[in-house]
Amino acid sequence: MSRSHPRGAKPFRLTVGRIGLYAFLGCAALFFLLPRYTMLVTSLKNMEEIRLGQIFAMPAQFFWDAWKTAWSGACMGTQCGGVRVGFWNSVQITVPAVAISVLVGAVNGYALSFWRPHGSSALFGLLMAGGLIPYQIFLYPLVRLLATVELYNSVAGVVLVHVIFGLPLVTLLFRNYFVAIPEELCKAARVDGAGFWRIFFEIMLPMAVPMVVVASIFQFTGIWNDFLIGLVFAGRDNLPMTVQLNNIVNTTTGERAYNVNMAATILTALVPLAIYFFSGRWFVRGVAAGAVKG
Structure with missing residues (x-):
């Protein structure tokens, strides 16, 4: 049984050019998102887990104290008011x-x-x-x-x-x-x-x-x-x-x-x-x- 398409709509065809385009977009997304993912998971780990060196691993338990410290307690020289x-x-x-x-x-x-x-x-x-x-x-x-x-x-x-x-x-x-x-x-x-x-x-x-x-x-x-x-x-x-x-x-x-x-x-x-x-x-x-x- 043939699959019908809406009038005026072109059927989806997986061509070599389309595959290359999707591969490029996927690589570009990975290139930009991977550093952000690393930053996010690192910010949610405690220092003991960070010392393990597994930068891409998800945190065993979400640690939100680093965010609180960064916002209102991180030190800049002698002043500790965060960002x-x-x-x-x-x-x-x-x-x-x-x-x-x-x-x-x-x-x-x-x-x-x-x-x-x-x-x-x-x-x-x-x-x-x-x-x-x-x-x-x-x-x-x-x-x-x-x-x-x-x-x-x-x-x-x-x-x-x-x-x-x-x-x-x-x-x-x-x-x-x-x-x-x-x-x-x-x-x-x-x-x-x-x-x-x-x-x-x-x-x-x-x-x-x-x-x-x-x-x-x-x-x-x-x-x-x-x-x-x-x-x-x-x-x-x-x-x-x-x-x-x-x-x-x-x-x-x-x-x-x-x-x-x-x-x-x-x-x-x-x-x-x-x-x-x-x-x-x-x-x-x-x-x-x-x-x-x-």
Whole structure:
């Protein structure tokens, strides 16, 4: 008896190309998931079980004390507060930096794509060049500048630096997205009396929601995972989670607690992973709509 297929649906055939594709995807998944699995099972073991050297074995009994210590009791030098303080510092740095850079980048991309001010081509080229320059070479001038305006060693200073370095990429993303929108839509709004800001907030920005998600994910991931800028500009009282994680891992008093280190690492990476997991559909939609097209 032949198996019927829905009308218009192609029957599934296991070809050599499909087998190769599945093999590649399986190897890629194994490559990325195996380190995370190792970190997770290590964080759930006690030190006696870790000393056995069976890194891929499941724990005989789940040991949650390492997670509690990593969150609120791990030591960084003489301070034993865990990564909890760094988490709230990272939130204070990341949320305003992402919001400001995405909003300003959207306005810049809109201006460069539709309103085309004098010299926009040169400005667009400078933005592309600016996005390729390593930001490490700007660290010393920025330190001097922020110290002059009394923003060095402050949350506001770190936010400002992240906004400056994120604007070229975000502007390019929004410019490429808005270029694909028919210009007649903007012209019709002008005929009806709408100005620059009304067209942007009532027409263009609502249409660019997928791109807002894409740009926000890029910015959020880069800022949350940043180490160097937070280390240089934040100051001792405002260190982000990544810097505190480094301090925890490199602080050794007696036996190195690998389970605590692994738990602290997972806690630090948990927020970006959750962002990707819950907004993955919007991310793919924004990329497919022209996020990386010139």
